[in-house]
Amino acid sequence: MRRTDITRDDGTWTGLSVEVEAGRRPGLCLFSAGRRLLLAQQSCPVLLTVVDEDFCGVEFWRTDAYRSPLPPLRAETGRTLAGRPDRWAHRFVQHLLDAPGSPLHDGRWLLSPESPLLRWNHSRRPEAEFWASMLIEGHPDGYIDWFVHSGSWEILPLRPMPDADDSRVKAYRKQARDGTLPPVLLWWVSGLDCHLLLDGHARLAAAIAESAVPPLLHLHRTAPSDEVAAGTEQAVRRYETELARFTELRAAHGHAVPDGAAIAGPDLARRLRDLHTAQRPSWAWPLPGGEEQWRCVAREVTAGRWSGGGGTSG
Template sequence: MAEQLYWHDIEDTLGNWSGLGVEVEPGATDKPPLYLRTGANARIRLMHHDTPLFWATLARDYGGVWLVRNPLADGAECRLLAPIDSPTVEQHAALAPEQRIKAWSRYFVSRLSESARHFLTPGYWLAQGLLPESPSTARGLDNWRFNSRDDALTHLPNWRLYGEDFLDNLQPQTLEWIDWWHGGGKLIGLHRVDPEAGRLKWWRKKAREGSLPPVLLWYVGGLASYVVIDGHYRLQAALAENLAPSFIVLSATRVRDFAPSLEHQQRVMDSLRKRGDSVSRNPALSTENLNRVLIQAFDDRPHYHSATQAWASHETEAQWCDEVRQCLSGQGLADEVEAVIARRG
């Protein structure tokens, strides 16, 4: 039986949509089809059912993460959602631009919840838009910049992504170094994209028409990176057409209540009283600015913090090391094995 979930729109103080909050009630105890398995000494696997899609481990200096793809898993696509049909694409394309991310967020969350073993584990989740900045989107992949809605008044995670951090899905590398000191996290695909596939050609047409659906991402805290869980071909279509896509980021989240400081509130009120009629003499003290100061001082809405869920591994660390050694050696990368296993950046 699938878990019950409830969603609600999260808006800022001006009524602008900032994200979709999703509460998933405890239900079946089975693992989802896609999940993280973690072990001793910072050893990580991303599992699709019983098959590792990749292995990962943090460098000892926390400067980044080694990512080792499993080439044996490349033939089996990790499909969590049914393909998006043409009527659904056209229905969303007819919406005003500011409504599309909101509508697509509801679409993806609804579809993810339909399976008896769905991806959204019990707890609280957020779905947020990650949209291209303008005008950098027109200058090629290395100049692409993407941001979530930057709104301090909703206390949501603030996501960033750069085109230079997209990993190649046409010719994915077995071994990747995710450098946290220079560039931050990466955009990680889970399978190879066929450049001759008919659906890629269809999505390229939709990209040119301006109706390309967002690419669905999962933020994985242990990697400080985004994993594509739906939309590999949509992403590739956007790259082929040099048209920056939009994204929706799913993140497992902890919600923490927040109580404003009474002393701070009193200091703010005393300061505003002393200013008296200075609003008319100082343009910086407009009514809008005063309202923002008061809202921030008395805002008691909860804070949201990303917290990726993982399952403890029963395998020994030696087994993880053997799997990585066998994978890298089989791909002609035996010289890199020791750096990965020793967690050297």
């Protein structure tokens, strides 16, 4: 396992890149069967989904079996690491690597505070209103609306959100006011076109109750090493070609023509940064038994109460 801190040109920390070589299926694993997905944690069903035939959305059934791969966070830790998303990222990654119920599998991942959700409040709505609108409602069943919310990348909690007067939420509300609230951990899942809330249900509820922007750490899969290597080689060749072109222009027109480094350099840096940070589709493993097995699981965990997606049909 290799960790690499990602920074901007000015040295500002923007994320933690992690290359995982576990050699096994993740403990929190996505299985696919046609338009159907099953999220299981150590073989226990957590979430059942089926995509509409017209691809306008996703019906889901959420069980109460999910357990966070992160241990409870102490208020003292929140005060110590306040304003340090880099230290939180290293801490979270270590827990994810150690936990048996983690979504990490072989490949490269990025954990970053720069979630696209932070850029979606275009109409400048109050923070409580905006973040509440990003939550996908429904328990045990509900619907992820791809038609109305296309591209907004909502948040699907993996267990019911606690109320504002919940004791944990009350404790976190004080931290939200003090600026010491630990980050909320989100996992981007491309097959659902939304974020799954891995850890921080009470912390997110506290931020909403205080109408505050919740600190986030956004987990997603990135390009594998061979793709990064090939892309890096291509970007360097492009950079060298541009410098050679400017050299020819300088030879023909004199030193009034720049050497090209100020133009080609930032472009090279952007391409290299994108190679290490750009999102890649989530992995899902074929479900043994296919759709029939998915229906069997759906009948068992819903006790025949869910009609979504044919989950109770034979």
